Amino acid sequence: MEVEATGESSLRDMADVPEESSAEAVTNASGVVIGSKRPAPSDRDEELRKRICGPPPDISEKLEEEMASLGDDHNINIVEALRNLSKTLIESLKDQEGIILQVFARCIKFKPEKLTIYSTLAGLVNAQDSDFGVALLSRAINELEFSLQKGEFDIALRITTFVADLANTKVVSVPSIFQLLNRFVNFVDNENLQTDYFVFMILHTLPWVGLLLHNEDRSSLAELLTRLNTYIVQRKKLHLKALQVWIGKLEQEQEDYIDSLWAQINDLNSRAWNEQHILRVDMAFVAELSASTRHEVPDFTIPEYSEDVSYPLPFIVFRLFKPSDVTGTDVSLPEPNSIERFLVEEDLNWIISNNYLNWKVCARELVSYFRADSIPLSYCIVEVVFSQMFRLPESPYMQLFYGALLIELCRKIPEDIPQVLACAIQTLYERIPHMQLICVERFINWFSYHLSNFQFRWSWDDWGEAVSEDEFSVKQIFVREVIEKCMRFSYHKRMTEILPHSFDDLIPQEPVFKFVVDNPEHPAHEDSIHFANKIRNKVTNEDIILSVKRPENEVQEGECIYDPDLVAIFTGTLLKLGSHTFSHTFAALQRYRDALAEFVKYADIMQPVLLRTIHECWGQHRQFVVLIIDKLLKLQIFDPPIIVAWVFSGDLKEEIHRSWVWEIFNIAITRASKQYHVNKTNKENFESLYAKKKARLEQNKTARGDAQEDDIFPRGDDIEVDEEDMGEDSNDATAQAKLVSLADQLNKAILAFEKSSDDLKYLVLDFCHKFIVSITEHLVECEKEQAPFDTPVYRYMIGRFRETLILHWREIFLFWNDVKTELLNSAAIDDKIQEVFVQFRALKF
Known part of the structure; x- marks a missing residue:
């Protein structure tokens, strides 16, 4: 191979070649050197090899x-x-x-x-x-x-x-x-x-x-x-x-x-x-x-225990199938107490853990599991997926992931997974009277989503027994709520066509908007038309506010200056005009947010008025109620405590056994928690920024003082300047002013955090107290009437209590000392309620 000498660096490289491997000159017919042949460097010429070939490729x-x-x-x-x-x-x-x-x-x-x-x-x-x-x-x-x-x-x-x-x-x-x-x-x-x-x-x-x-x-x-x-x-x-x-x-x-x-x-x-x-x-x-050399494990430090560290929480090993349940395969399911059962489950859990961001890849990896020939793979996969889905206090990954994964698995192994899944669903349904309500809710959400991807096909007649059971029985709750959730994925007429006639009592009413004021004979009908015209003409928030004010001579000091009836009529009319779609409703609420915010300054009066109006208008469409209340919580029109109070009030007594009631209850707590964490992060960011700016300002002052003492004027390139931090702040007065402004922002962030912390603490104490009072009233009434306390209603309320504690365990443990001091030290709390708290506390301490 001929290499042309093309410059000083090439000549320098050739000069560095040792004698034994020096280049052989190559001449043309006239004897003129036109290049040289260079043999490949030997192992001793590592430095030369690197200069010739460059660094080794990244492998x-x-x-x-x-x-x-x-x-x-x-x-x-x-x-x-x-x-x-x-x-x-x-x-x-x-x-x-x-x-x-x-x-x-x-x-x-x-x-x-x-x-x-x-x-x-x-x-x-x-x-x-x-x-x-x-x-x-x-x-x-x-x-x-x-x-x-x-x-x-x-x-x-x-x-x-x-x-x-x-x-x-x-x-x-x-x-x-x-x-x-x-x-x-x-x-x-x-x-x-x-x-x-x-x-x-x-x-x-x-x-x-x-x-x-x-x-x-x-x-x-x-x-x-x-x-x-x-x-x-x-x-x-x-x-x-x-x-x-x-x-x-x-x-x-x-x-x-x-x-x-x-x-x-x-x-x-x-x-x-x-x-x-x-x-x-x-x-x-x-x-x-x-013949290998064996080594010692290096020394290392194990951190001490700290309550601030989020250690893995304990969990229960979930078992759904027994070896006798497995059919259609020559291999058997490992016994529950065998290490092989654990190792199979651990492998499958690892595969899910490494692929949870992509359910299609996850399904492919599970199906190609290297031990598939030695186990009934479909049974093992379904059991492991359900074990994660039902794990308490929370599943490792989003519930939607498990739904998508099971659908993909049905497509990957259509001859096996659907049958195993059907067996699992039937087993879960048979055990559902003993299932914790939080797991029942997860089962409802997953099953309705799964049915929506398979045209809602199911052997509904097999569950006909649920229709005649008590409205607080878990089987009826499950079937009723699955039907309602399926309607969210479909529509009312479709569900009436699919379900047997025996299920008519469990099918929700057609989800339509109802506004009593629409009746021309209603006394407030004209007021509704008046508000409708204003809204269509896109009048301002101020105009609406003036329209619902009470006459000044009728308002006593400290009373609400707005007429609750007119506010209810305006709200109902606004919801009616936006009732075509969710988007229309949200846009209408957003447009008149300022008016609604003004009304709820009298929170004790106006927030219940708004809640009752929403429920009366959209009572047959629970999903709309949930979404509107969630939207108003985001807009800070509703305070979370008012939602908690509404759930335990007499207004919803007839619907306390419905899932949508507890859905908005938990949404309210989640909103308060999110506000707490947003303000906490904001405070920490301001604290970090303020400390950084203050330290830099003091550092600059010190540097300038040293320079003046030494009478030194260094060159610009000798001074390290952070342009983003200094810029216009190079002047001490300007920098100090900005630091004062930042300190003011920090103080506001601290106040906002402290307020959100107090609000969340009050909310935690409030809903725990309301559960305690509700369950205690039931126990006292049963004792007075000498009736057994363990009724479907009692089991339901205890189940909802456990569900709330588990769902919001992080928030409750933030204020556990307050819960213990203000609620649990009372001798009036029944032992059955105390036991629930003791079991819950054991999750963390």
Whole structure:
């Protein structure tokens, strides 16, 4: 290959070539040198190679793609793929070690279902270059420490399991694994959420490394298990009833997550730690790994317990299917107390966790699960999806994700998933009388959404029994609310055509707008026409305000200056003119927001007037009521406490068993919570900005003072100036003025935050108090009449109480001390109500 010498740099490169590899001159027929042949540099000429070829190419994307796809293609031999990839990594270590470690870290964190593949790959590279094993362990432990500090507990769990599995591939020594696990055990003296997490983390690693620990040091393993048993036996588990999907004794146990895994670990121990699920790729490389250098796990810091940290909350292991439920397949469902059941569920949970942003990819990954041939995959997937959907206090991901995922799975496996899903729905319906109301609501929302994607086809006649049951019975509530939610996805006539005639009593009335003032004989009919003309002519808010004012001579000091009847007529007329669509209604409310805001300055009088008017006009269209109230909460026309008071007032007594009532109740609390967090973030931002500006101003003053003392006038390029922060602020007076203005803004932000904090605290105390009073009144009345208290109404109100506590657990724990001081210290509170609070408190403390 001829290389033309084209300049000074090329000549300099040629001059640096050692004698033994100097260029061979190439001449033409006249003897003139026209170029030179340069042989490829030898390994000793690394510096020269870099100057000739440039830096080595970045292999991160290609490597990450290769590692992430390992084992996906069943036509490729995983053993050969690992052997070839390990050779590539060994060749690239010198120049690309940092990139390789980074890719390993990402794969460990986000592809945990392939954990044993990555530990085997690490073992193969360590066998050839022990320094890599040291570097990988150091990186993994740094990632572990960082994850624990930042509260990324799922990531920390995966890293710990990976580090433990490195002992199987001869990267880590067994004594070092015991030291690692015992470091976490040393923290479990006092029961709290952090110690629960550490115990679960240790139990989680044992299926991967338990056999090795059992074979090499049984006494240390027995000691570790004894310490774990001591902690687990002493756990109080007061949270169980608060988190169980079903209340009461069922055929299938609803176990705490640590208890369930502990039973499975004990079963595994009784089988001499021989499990049949984990992919043991390292067994194909026993010879290559046998001579590897084993390393010690580096030291790291475990953060102390803090109540400010959001540790993983406890949860209940959800069981829907028994082995006997599985039909149409030759493989059986693992027993609930077997470690194989846990490992399958953990793999599927990991797949969902890594793909929850894209339900189509998630469905594809679940369907292609590498152990699909050894389990009834459809049953396992459906059970895991429902376990996440019904997890309390909250699902890991949005409810809509699970709906979209199940629809996609039905499309991926149309011959299997729909039948399994139908079996699951029927099982859930049969158990629904025992189901917590918060889970019933999730079931209603998911099932109605699912039906809307399949033309509302269902064997409705099978649920005909619900029609004749009590209106507070959970079966009737479920069927009735599913029908109403289906109407939101369709329309009234469609539902009347689909449902059997026996369901007529549960079908809501046709959702039409009703305004009593429309009757020409109504005394206020003319006032309504008057307001309608004003609205059509787009009169101003001030004009409307003047139209509803009471005569001055009729208004006593401190009374409301607006006529409630005229306000109600105006509001009803406004809703009527905007009744064609949601958009029309919202636009009308937005246009006359200022007038409505003026009216509700007399909140105790006017807010109930507006609520009653909305309910009277749109009472047959509950979705409209919910959306209008939500809109007015956003516009700050309604205060959340007035919604809470309305729900518990006599106005809605006849509809207290309807879901839409509790929907607006929870929306009101959520709005107050959002306002609190918005103001909190705003305050923190202003505090940070003010501190930064103040420090910079003081720094500039100090710098100028030093310059004057030394009589130094430095060049402009010697002074570091932040143009954004300084700019016009380079003048001290201007900067000071802006700081004063910022301090004023900060004070306003602090006041806004304190007000929203007080408002949220009052709201939490208010709705807790109203539930206590409502349930206590029922208990007292039953005691007075010597009647049993455990009626459908009582179970319903207790269920709604539990639902509210669970839905708004963060807000309640913010003010838990106030709740305890002002509400729970009273001897008048019945033990049944106290028990609900005790169970709820156990979620956090």
